[in-house]
Amino acid sequence: MACTAKDVAAALRTAAEKVAEHRVELVELDRAIGDGDHGENLHRGFTAVVSTLDQAVPETPGAVLKLAATTLISKVGGAAGPLYGTAFLRAATALGDRATMDGAGVAEALRAAVDGVRARGKAEVGDATMIDALEPAAKAAADSARDGDDVAVVLTSAAAAADGGAQSTVDMVARKGRASYLGERGVGHLDPGARSSALLLRAFAEAAR
Numbered sequence: 001m002a003c004t005a006k007d008v009a010a011a012l013r014t015a016a017e018k019v020a021e022h023r024v025e026l027v028e029l030d031r032a033i034g035d036g037d038h039g040e041n042l043h044r045g046f047t048a049v050v051s052t053l054d055q056a057v058p059e060t061p062g063a064v065l066k067l068a069a070t071t072l073i074s075k076v077g078g079a080a081g082p083l084y085g086t087a088f089l090r091a092a093t094a095l096g097d098r099a100t101m102d103g104a105g106v107a108e109a110l111r112a113a114v115d116g117v118r119a120r121g122k123a124e125v126g127d128a129t130m131i132d133a134l135e136p137a138a139k140a141a142a143d144s145a146r147d148g149d150d151v152a153v154v155l156t157s158a159a160a161a162a163d164g165g166a167q168s169t170v171d172m173v174a175r176k177g178r179a180s181y182l183g184e185r186g187v188g189h190l191d192p193g194a195r196s197s198a199l200l201l202r203a204f205a206e207a208a209r
């Protein structure tokens with residue numbers, strides 16, 4: 001089934017719950033190789049997204065994603081705020097004013113989101129950032145959509161690929177963000193942003209089922 005603005009809002013609520021559940025884990029991952037605020041930053045941002053949606057849900061999936069983007073940009077801060085803000089904004093722009101989003105629409109939105117993060121942060125696969133989770137997720141989503149899969153299956157494929165991609169950051173030397181200051185000492189740690197990206201996609205997949 002294609003999803004509506006209400007479904008996208010529900011998915012963002014599920015994402016906020018997921019972030020709340022994993023807040024401490026994300027803080028601890030960031031404490032090991034950064035400044036320890038990633039879980040708090042995202043929790044603050046997604047709490048604000050939920051409050052905004054409590055007031056009114058915009059009429060199209062794109063408009064809901066755009067509202068999430070502006071809220072995240074103003075509330076998250078740090079490196080991740082502008083990056084996630086860009087991701088949601090690019091996804092919103094890709095969807096335009098269409099009333100619903102099917103599996104192909106999800107793949108398209110995710111591709112636009114990931115390209116936006118890459119353009120903004122200049123990280124590539126292998127730099128130990130959220131891109132290591134997001135890029136394989138966008139590829140998996142495209143493959144799944146090409147097979148004609150629906151929203152839930154496309155998002156489940158993306159989430160599985162993001163999990164694998166996030167895990168791969170453990171063996172990497174970070175080349176972007178705070179973790180890059182550690183050089184080789186950062187090896188052996190899961191990147192917090194890669195982990196949060198995988199969690200967000202998992203939440204969206206759960207919401208779509």
Ligand code: ADP
Binds near residue numbers: 041129177191192
């Ligand atoms: P800060 O480092 O400013 O405290 P956060 O802790 O909220 O910001 O977010 C850190 C995460 O942001 C990292 O784990 C990484 O995944 C991501 N990140 C940092 N810089 C970049 C970049 N240039 N491109 C992509 N992702 C990045």
Ligand code: MG
Binds near residue numbers: 038
């Ligand atoms: Mg941090």
Ligand code: MG
Binds near residue numbers: 035
């Ligand atoms: Mg910080």
